Amino acid sequence: VIEAVGPRRFHGITSDNTGNTTVARDLNKKDYAWIIILPDSCHRMSLLCKDISKITYFELVIANIKTSIRYFKKSSFANAHLRTCRKQLCIGCGLVSVGKTRFATLYHSGESLLHCLPAISSLCKENIISAQFKFRLEEFATILKPLAKSITCLESTHSTISDVYIFWLASMAELHAFITEPTNSLDNAVKEEIRCNANHRFKQMIDHAPDDVYLTGFVLDPRAFSFKDAQSK
Template structure:
């Protein structure tokens, strides 16, 4: 369309579809945080009083992943992670060596590809590399894979006898410890069977998991690092739920069958 996609324009397009199907078939409306889509949601809710404007929780959780991955404590690890993944995606010989070693060790899945649109993808990459660490070390130790000169530093990250390799694995473990609960929550909340109560339930579960990690005496984060992650989580929680367009996700929480019968 050559028309400007203002909030009013989007709302009228959506309203035509709702009128065609029937108001009674719609209970809520959601969008990302762009100005025109938020305005469209507000117009729709003003027009149809029974509509609930629901926060796009998966979008908020992806932003939570984005903000955490941009912390300086993870920057070097993510740089190395992307370099390793990129090399194996482009080198057929390296991929073949990895697949053969993987099968001999009964590791079913290999390295994941790099995504461009979802920030939780970085966590999926890290989990896949962590899963394949034994095979990666084997093929590097036995010289089945040789990185080019401009990537020679990656060899030390994957050699079993290298202290850099142990540190790299430790950094990946730290990263996935924080990001995995968020990535798993996004996958669950994208289900077609998700309801309003699941929004706050999964957000609370992420917060509780982070608290358990940081309260553990053996947790791998300094107080300053834990504080940075907490601040990011609290900021996104506030935007999504505390200052969100509706209290419905929290109000529906007691109705969730997982919460019933609990104090």
């Protein structure tokens, strides 16, 4: 395909890091030295969401998210009543299903369930939604929020290699701020798992990127320093 289109028309290649795609990228790089290898930023961030979701502390809340949403999606009767109740309570968004491979959808699903909890509570004859579940759901949504929103932004056709570095840095800063918050009730072991997973994916994505492409793109991006320069004036 490259030969048919013209090698000089290609400046970069991006893909996930499976065996076949890695070999293909390396072969292309060997044949066309000017082509830059760009690790898939959204895929790596999605994998970080998956890593965090595998932490034992969040197993129960994720199971409850999936069970709750599955029930309302399969029961047209329950879904109709939920929709009516949402309108009465002025809750705009409905429930969002969990994707099988897009791991950041766990955030969107959890956030949608969090918004709909008042409506769901009013439909239940018994108080089956515990304060602990709501608290853990809020914790889980807060942790995944910067990652999920960054993925949405980086999937834009207007995103640049500089944006990749900026959004990864911002996401890591948000995670750090959350787990170091003095009022945070997470166990130290859970915080350490989140920290280790975040550091691993950041190093994999940014520090080990070929040619330091994302950091270089950020440093050479005039937008990265124009705001600071404007303030200094």
